[in-house]
Amino acid sequence: MAHPIDLPAWRDLTVHAGEMAASHMRTLFADDPGRFDRFSLRLGDVLLDYSKNRITGHTMDLLIRLAEQAGLEAARDAMFSGAKINTTEGRAVLHTALRGGGRPEVAAVLDKMGHFAQAVRNGDWRGATGKVITDVVNIGIGGSDLGPVMVSEALRPYHKDGLRVRFVSNVDGTHMAETLKLCDPESTLFIVASKTFTTQETMANAHTAKGWLVDRLGPGAVASHFVALSTNAPAVAAFGIDTDHMFEFWDWVGGRYSLWSAIGLSIAVAIGFNDFRRLLDGAAAMDEHFRSAPLAANMPVVMGLLGVWYNNFMDAHAHAVLPYDQYLHRLPAYLQQLDMESNGKSVARDGSAVSWQTGPIIFGEPGTNGQHAFYQLIHQGTKLIPCDFLAAANTHNPVGEHHTLLLSNFLAQPEALMRGKTLDEVKAENPDLADDLAAHRVFAGNHPTNTLLYKLLDPYTLGMLIALYEHKVFVQGILWDINSFDQWGVELGKQLAKKILPQLTGADQPGAHDCSTAGLINAVKAFQA
Numbered sequence: 189m190a191h192p193i194d195l196p197a198w199r200d201l202t203v204h205a206g207e208m209a210a211s212h213m214r215t216l217f218a219d220d221p222g223r224f225d226r227f228s229l230r231l232g233d234v235l236l237d238y239s240k241n242r243i244t245g246h247t248m249d250l251l252i253r254l255a256e257q258a259g260l261e262a263a264r265d266a267m268f269s270g271a272k273i274n275t276t277e278g279r280a281v282l283h284t285a286l287r288g289g290g291r292p293e294v295a296a297v298l299d300k301m302g303h304f305a306q307a308v309r310n311g312d313w314r315g316a317t318g319k320v321i322t323d324v325v326n327i328g329i330g331g332s333d334l335g336p337v338m339v340s341e342a343l344r345p346y347h348k349d350g351l352r353v354r355f356v357s358n359v360d361g362t363h364m365a366e367t368l369k370l371c372d373p374e375s376t377l378f379i380v381a382s383k384t385f386t387t388q389e390t391m392a393n394a395h396t397a398k399g400w401l402v403d404r405l406g407p408g409a410v411a412s413h414f415v416a417l418s419t420n421a422p423a424v425a426a427f428g429i430d431t432d433h434m435f436e437f438w439d440w441v442g443g444r445y446s447l448w449s450a451i452g453l454s455i456a457v458a459i460g461f462n463d464f465r466r467l468l469d470g471a472a473a474m475d476e477h478f479r480s481a482p483l484a485a486n487m488p489v490v491m492g493l494l495g496v497w498y499n500n501f502m503d504a505h506a507h508a509v510l511p512y513d514q515y516l517h518r519l520p521a522y523l524q525q526l527d528m529e530s531n532g533k534s535v536a537r538d539g540s541a542v543s544w545q546t547g548p549i550i551f552g553e554p555g556t557n558g559q560h561a562f563y564q565l566i567h568q569g570t571k572l573i574p575c576d577f578l579a580a581a582n583t584h585n586p587v588g589e590h591h592t593l594l595l596s597n598f599l600a601q602p603e604a605l606m607r608g609k610t611l612d613e614v615k616a617e618n619p620d621l622a623d624d625l626a627a628h629r630v631f632a633g634n635h636p637t638n639t640l641l642y643k644l645l646d647p648y649t650l651g652m653l654i655a656l657y658e659h660k661v662f663v664q665g666i667l668w669d670i671n672s673f674d675q676w677g678v679e680l681g682k683q684l685a686k687k688i689l690p691q692l693t694g695a696d697q698p699g700a701h702d703c704s705t706a707g708l709i710n711a712v713k714a715f716q717a
């Protein structure tokens with residue numbers, strides 16, 4: 189395939205971006221009262237308003253043309269068909285098959301997960317001394333942690349009372365130590381979640397948890413207090429977990445796309461299998477939309493293209509995710525892995541170096557916390573930062589006026605970012621203010637936002653939202669001609685950490701390091717002496 193910058197639509201968009209530089213969204217809205225209807229999409233109980241973007245109908249036409257010229261539809265179909273599109277690892281990319289039905293091996297594992305979740309929840313599965321499980325600790329990192337923890341937090345209203353689900357990821361012993369302080373070994377179940385079952389952090393945490401349990405209940409207790417989620421049965425057995433207590437998945441499920449697989453077991457235990465199924469069904473509905481809706485009416489396609497528009501034609505380097513929904517407080521962290529591990533690449537699919545920008549920096553915090561932290565820079569700084577605003581129209585917690593207050597902020601911020609405030613408006617509000625002081629109160633506006641409004645954060649809707657972002661990331665990967673499904677960039681640090689480990693613990697002198705790293709190794713040892 190031609191590189192994206194060589195596509196005719198890329199050149200047209202470059203010219204068009206120059207034309208758009210002089211226009212302001214205020215004017216676009218003033219000139220077109222139908223803009224909201226024209227630039228919003230609805231799928232079930234999810235509404236995407238993308239009218240507050242620096243776009244016209246012509247912009248969208250050109251972006252769609254770019255997608256067509258980049259072969260987006262064929263690439264999407266190749267993913268769904270199971271073609272080995274992860275070429276650097278020779279793997280298919282089939283997380284959509286986990287929620288679509290049709291694969292007997294997927295159905296069998298889901299069935300096993302359902303029975304297990306039910307047994308833990310109703311007290312049929314007990315600890316070694318006969319106690320009911322009250323605490324479930326998921327031990328995993330990256331995709332084996334971020335998806336489960338984000339969803340588990342998001343669906344707290346659906347948790348079973350009296351059953352606590354905890355997550356340990358960091359190799360920092362503090363994470364495990366502080367978690368174990370909260371657990372009773374007799375009623376704690378550990379879920380060791382690792383696709384490879386070799387990840388250093390997870391293995392260290394799993395061994396520590398096993399040691400803690402064995403010290404208190406003896407080695408015979410491991411069978412009732414440990415289960416594994418993995419693709420690597422021999423490593424699970426070598427760790428000491430009976431493979432009957434292993435929930436399998438496959439190499440065609442990428443770590444950051446794995447919450448729908450056995451990796452979601454902690455979610456199924458927390459919310460019950462029926463609600464886990466609803467999560468999968470919501471994702472499947474978004475898959476079907478992505479697969480069948482025309483590009484111009486396709487939510488993930490539109491969101492992906494808008495990101496490309498700012499990233500590649502308007503010099504934006506970051507993208508903020510701003511959930512006005514406390515239950516989504518881990519969404520930005522989850523999306524950091526999904527987006528940045530997928531699209532943080534600088535080599536095109538043919539192995540050549542890219543000469544265009546790829547994935548943006550993703551960051552965010554729940555609203556309204558972010559408003560009192562970093563929104564200043566988004567409103568008045570020198571950088572263009574497109575934002576996604578998310579909120580539920582209805583709350584699980586109708587406490588006083590809170591939800592209306594929250595929604596008023598959720599609606600006000602995108603309006604403020606779009607409109608801005610002119611010097612004349614500042615002066616009209618403050619007639620006596622000197623010009624040099626008034627200048628500080630001016631807002632340029634014209635800051636782009638997407639707004640995702642949904643009826644209620646339930647499992648189905650959450651499944652739709654997550655799949656929406658997965659496919660958005662896919663769309664962008666195709667447009668940037670990169671492989672969104674490998675992650676070679678995590679390897680070098682792992683390799684070097686392995687070399688440094690014996691130098692920290694033994695008498696070995698640090699060798700083959702730069703003088704900074706060697707100096708720091710020696711300083712650590714000196715402080716520890």
Ligand SMILES: O=P(O)(O)OC[C@H]1O[C@](O)(CO)[C@@H](O)[C@@H]1O
Pocket residue numbers: 329330331332381382383384385386387390443444529675678
């Ligand atoms: O599930 P595993 O094999 O322990 O891997 C955990 C994470 O490590 C990575 O390979 C690198 O960060 C992620 O892609 C993955 O989600």
